[in-house]
Amino acid sequence: MTAVALSGVERIFRTGKGRQVVALEAIDLTVGEGEFVSLIGPSGCGKSTLLRQIADLDSPTSGTVSVFGKTARQARLDHDYGIAFQQAGLLPWRTVAANISLPLQLHGVEKATAAARVEQLLEMVGLSDFAKSFPDQLSGGMQQRVAIARALAEQPKLLLMDEPFGALDEITRERMQSELVRICQESGAAVVFVTHSIPEAVFLSDRVVVMSPRPGRIVGIVSTTPVAGVERGEAYRDDESFFHGVQEVRHLLHSGHATDGPRGEGAR
Amino acid sequence: MTSLPGQRAPVSKVTAVVAPIVLGAALIALWQLLVRAFHIHDTIVPAPSDIWHQLTEEHTLIFDTTRKTGWNALQGLVIGTVVGIVGALLAHGVRVLREMAAPIVVAVSVMPIVALGPVLYGLFGGMTDTARIVVAGIAVAIPVYLNTLRGLQQVRAVHRDLMLAYSSTPWQRTWAVTLPTATPYLFTGLRIGSSLAVISALITEYFGGPSDGLGFTINNEAKSGAFALAWAAVVGSIVLGLIFYIVTYAVERWFARHR
Ligand SMILES: Nc1ncnc2c1ncn2[C@@H]1O[C@H](COP(=O)(O)OP(=O)(O)O)[C@@H](O)[C@H]1O
Ligand SMILES: [Mg+2]
Numbered sequence: 001m002t003a004v005a006l007s008g009v010e011r012i013f014r015t016g017k018g019r020q021v022v023a024l025e026a027i028d029l030t031v032g033e034g035e036f037v038s039l040i041g042p043s044g045c046g047k048s049t050l051l052r053q054i055a056d057l058d059s060p061t062s063g064t065v066s067v068f069g070k071t072a073r074q075a076r077l078d079h080d081y082g083i084a085f086q087q088a089g090l091l092p093w094r095t096v097a098a099n100i101s102l103p104l105q106l107h108g109v110e111k112a113t114a115a116a117r118v119e120q121l122l123e124m125v126g127l128s129d130f131a132k133s134f135p136d137q138l139s140g141g142m143q144q145r146v147a148i149a150r151a152l153a154e155q156p157k158l159l160l161m162d163e164p165f166g167a168l169d170e171i172t173r174e175r176m177q178s179e180l181v182r183i184c185q186e187s188g189a190a191v192v193f194v195t196h197s198i199p200e201a202v203f204l205s206d207r208v209v210v211m212s213p214r215p216g217r218i219v220g221i222v223s224t225t226p227v228a229g230v231e232r233g234e235a236y237r238d239d240e241s242f243f244h245g246v247q248e249v250r251h252l253l254h255s256g257h258a259t260d261g262p263r264g265e266g267a268r
Numbered sequence: 269m270t271s272l273p274g275q276r277a278p279v280s281k282v283t284a285v286v287a288p289i290v291l292g293a294a295l296i297a298l299w300q301l302l303v304r305a306f307h308i309h310d311t312i313v314p315a316p317s318d319i320w321h322q323l324t325e326e327h328t329l330i331f332d333t334t335r336k337t338g339w340n341a342l343q344g345l346v347i348g349t350v351v352g353i354v355g356a357l358l359a360h361g362v363r364v365l366r367e368m369a370a371p372i373v374v375a376v377s378v379m380p381i382v383a384l385g386p387v388l389y390g391l392f393g394g395m396t397d398t399a400r401i402v403v404a405g406i407a408v409a410i411p412v413y414l415n416t417l418r419g420l421q422q423v424r425a426v427h428r429d430l431m432l433a434y435s436s437t438p439w440q441r442t443w444a445v446t447l448p449t450a451t452p453y454l455f456t457g458l459r460i461g462s463s464l465a466v467i468s469a470l471i472t473e474y475f476g477g478p479s480d481g482l483g484f485t486i487n488n489e490a491k492s493g494a495f496a497l498a499w500a501a502v503v504g505s506i507v508l509g510l511i512f513y514i515v516t517y518a519v520e521r522w523f524a525r526h527r
Contacts, residue, residue, distance in 0.1 A: 057429050076435050083433045089426035092526045093448045102444070106434050134526040 001069060003158050003190035004031040004054055009063035011049055011216075022215035023049040027063065029209060029218065033157065036184060036191045038201035038208045040249065046216025047194040051162050054192060055083055067158065079107060081158040082151035082189075086166045088143040090135040090150075097122065097131040100150045107154070121149040124183065141172040148180070152187065159184070159191045165200065174237075177203055181232050198253070202245040203237060210252040220252045314496040322500040329485070329497075334504040337482040340397050341469040341512065344404020348465065349458055351405065352412025356450075359413075360420040377410045382468055385475035400472045400481070407468040408461035412454065419453025420446055452527065455520040462512040470505055482508065 009027040014020050023046040031037045039047045052058040053065050056072040067075035075081065082103075090099045097118050104114040122128045125145040135143055144164055151159060165173045177200060184191055195201050201208045201224075208222045224245040226236055236242050296316050302308070303315040310318060323330060359366035381403055388399035423446055431441045473483030482505045489498040 055433055057432055076433065079435065081433075083430070085426050085429065087426050089424070089430055091427065091445065091448065093451075103434050106436050106440055106444070136526050 001033060002030045003033050003035065003068060004029070004192060005064075005066045006030075006050075006053065007064050009050075009053060009060045009065060011046070011053065011058070012061045024053070024060070025215035025217050027216075027218060031190050031192060033190055034188045035207070036193065036205045038193045038195055038205040039211060040195055040198065040201045040208055040253065041211030041216075041219075042213055042253075043196065045211045045213035047196075047211060048162050049216065050211075051160055051192060051194055055081060055160050075158075079103070079154055080156060081160050082154065082156035083160045084144075084147045084151040084162070084164045086163040088135070088140075088147040090143055090146055092135050094134075095131065096127060096133050096135070096138070096146050099135065099146055100153055102150060103153045117153065121152060124152070125149045125179070141168050141176065144168065144176065145179075148183075152183065152189075155187065155189075157189055159189045159193075161191065162194045163196070164193075165195070165197075173197075173200070178234065180204065198246050198249050199237075199242075202242060202249060203232070208245070208249050210249060219255070222248045222252060224249075310495045311493070314499055318496040319499045319503065322494075322496045323503060326497060326500060330500055330504045333480060333482050333485045333501060334508050336480050337466070337470050337473070337505070338508050338511075340400045340481065341404050341465040341508070343401045344469055345408050345458075345462060345465040345512075347401065348405040348408025348461060349412050352409040352457065352461075353416055353454065355409070355413045356416035356420060356454075359417055366417070373410065373413065376406065377414070381407045382471045382475075385472040388472075389476045394476050395478060397478060400469050400477060403472045404465040404469040407464040408458075411460040411464065412457040415457030415460070416450055416454045419450030422453065423449050452520070452524040455516070455523050459513070459516040459520045462516040463509060466505070466509045466512050 006027050006029045009024055010022070011024040012020050012022050027050060029037075039050060041047055049058065053060050054067060054072060056065075056076040059072075065072040068080055070078070070080075090096075091102065094102070097115075100121055101109075101114045101118045104117060109117070118131070119128070122131055125148060127142060127145060127149070130138060130142065135146070138146070144167070148161075148164065151161070165176050168176065181204060191204075193201075193204060206223070206225050208224050210219045210222065211217065212219045222245065226232055226239070227241045230236055230239050230241060299313075300316045303313065308315075355369070359369055384403055384406070385399060388402055392398035392402070427445050427449070428441075431445055436444070470481065470483040473481040474487050477484075479488075482501050485501040486498050486505070489495070489501065
């Protein structure tokens with residue numbers, strides 16, 4: 001079964017006085033179960049808008065979105081996905097533990113069960129010592145880890161992430177990427193991950209979806225699964241196949257409107 | 269400790285407390301000196317020592333009148349706060365109400381509310397404190413209403429998206445996000461209102477009502493030439509105002525500590 005299927009999705013924003021922005025046009029995309037797919041493109045190309053269609057935080061002007069074979073709306077009502085935004089979006093008046101248990105509390109999970117789950121999640125993101133801290137007492141990277149733990153709280157089979165590492169420094173960012181890879185391998189969740197960092201997209205993803213702005217379209221999709229025998233670990237960052245993936249995505253991004261993936265030679 | 273050029277050393281807590289006290293004491297000493305040196309008559313301004321004398325001599329009177337005014341102000345504060353919060357919740361929930369209320373709120377907030385004093389004594393009778401409490405209540409309700417309403421509208425887009433993603437009910441959104449977001453704003457309104465409550469309750473006493481309270485005492489003693497005693501009552505009103513302010517300020521700080 002597919003986790004996400006978009007077909008012919010178009011989103012037009014009417015911005016008053018008869019003006020309109022075509023944020024998404026003719027988007028066809030499927031994401032398999034357990035698959036990690038990144039969306040990459042210059043800012044304003046509709047990455048967030050695309051993610052919001054999947055999350056049912058916004059609805060397409062035309063086309064269909066299905067999540068685990070249901071409508072996006074039904075999937076949202078069934079709590080089928082976890083979500084993390086660029087801003088951690090923690091509730092500042094709640095402790096770290098209370099932030100993570102928010103979805104559990106809202107969905108009526110029993111207190112003791114929720115507490116045990118929160119403890120588990122805190123350990124997973126390495127913040128066990130900060131359960132009783134408040135968000136304003138944490139660094140940006142730690143806050144983002146709390147947000148990720150919150151997104152994972154209900155063990156969703158789909159994780160939606162909108163530039164979750166955008167505000168982090170390079171070192172923290174690479175560490176978080178490795179943690180995310182580990183977490184995804186453990187949970188087997190499918191991920192739709194928005195970024196504008198090419199190495200990040202290649203490192204994390206099975207496939208990278210390259211988008212172009214005005215109107216927001218998919219320019220091409222690059223398969224970035226490491227070759228057999230290469231683990232998605234620190235060594236992968238120095239591997240030939242990683243460089244190759246980076247190069248391919250970059251060419252596609254810069255070509256802007258190529259429809260099939262250039263393989264280096266013909267692109268210039 | 270080293271500090272970079274252009275960077276000021278933070279003021280230590282001791283300095284922050286001691287400096288104003290020293291300044292205050294110096295001003296009072298200067299005041300005392302000037303009154304004595306130029307033989308200023310106490311109808312113009314009494315010496316601090318005379319005021320102090322009245323404060324100790326008449327401490328029962330000062331304490332009782334302060335308590336009386338304080339109690340009226342407190343009742344007004346509680347009633348006004350409840351009215352302000354309920355009003356803000358209604359206005360936030362029902363758009364039509366908000367729009368209907370807007371011009372009335374503007375009108376009331378620019379009106380000097382104590383001017384209602386004489387009218388309200390007529391309405392509720394001059395033998396009760398009702399008029400004083402009502403005036404204080406109206407004075408408090410306005411800033412509490414305005415600040416709470418503003419607070420209710422401060423919910424961040426990312427929090428709204430999050431709660432939508434969780435398919436939360438409107439009631440869940442209210443208690444989990446909207447109310448906690450609004451709380452610090454509410455207490456800012458309460459802090460502003462607390463000063464207004466004291467001022468309003470006190471000044472309304474000038475216009476009538478029972479023969480007690482700080483405002484009545486100041487007015488009465490000044491008229492009968494007991495200026496030092498009138499000033500002692502002024503000191504009582506300063507203390508009362510400070511108590512209201514400090515308590516509500518502390519509450520406000522407490523609720524805004526994790527932002
Ligand atoms: N609510 C909205 N109203 C009007 N225009 C919007 C809205 N949301 C996004 N847009 C427009 O849609 C385009 C894509 O935005 P977005 O999806 O945020 O891009 P990205 O996430 O790739 O930076 C932009 O031109 C943006 O201005
Ligand atoms: Mg975006």
